Amino acid sequence: MVEPPPADEPVAPTLYLGMDGTGVPVRKEELVGRAGKQADGSAKTREVKLCTVWSAEGLDEEGTPVRDEGSISYSAAIESAAQKDTDEVPSEFAARVEREATRRGFERAPRRAVLGDGAKWIWNLATEHFPDAIQIVDRFHAKQHLSDVAKSIYGTGSDLGEQWAHERHDELDAGDIEAVLSALTSTRAER
DSSP states (O other): OOOOOOTTSOOOSEEEEEEEEEEEEOOGGGTTTOOOSSTTSOOSEEEEEEEEEEOOOEEOTTSOEEOOTTOOEEEEESOOOOOOTTOSSOOHHHHHHHHHHHHHTGGGSSEEEEEESSOHHHHHHHHHHOTTSEEEEOHHHHHHHHHHHHHHHHOTTOHHHHHHHHHHHHHHHTTOHHHHHHHHHHHHHHO
């Protein structure tokens, strides 16, 4: 069992917990019988699941938040995050995330945020295990989703779509979420 930090050990005012999955190449014998994304249904990779916990109370010279030195920890393995609603125990990955969050004192932080790429499995895990945490789509993937919206509205390769996406990316970088939401709302109303 993982022990949380001692009660008298300070915890950062805000802790961030990130989750993701990515394919990693493995030997052919490790892929036997596994379905994959290739045209013929075969696999070239196995998915590794990763969780990370960090704080970011410091700012750089431009005032941009930066991860606090020495605050980041990682835990990863080739394991599943899949889980049925009727399962009595969490998935292997959910258990890994809970252990790392416990070890780092995530629940003791006054502010907690879970970052992810927008995948439903991440938000389901976050909602079940950290219901009071703020859920945030990371900036890279938020920009990717905005670019997908532009392609959907204006077509792939459209100059107007690329301009629209670039403007939304700039607004996102400036922290002007209201402008991004307004553009999404007005674009929807125009359709």
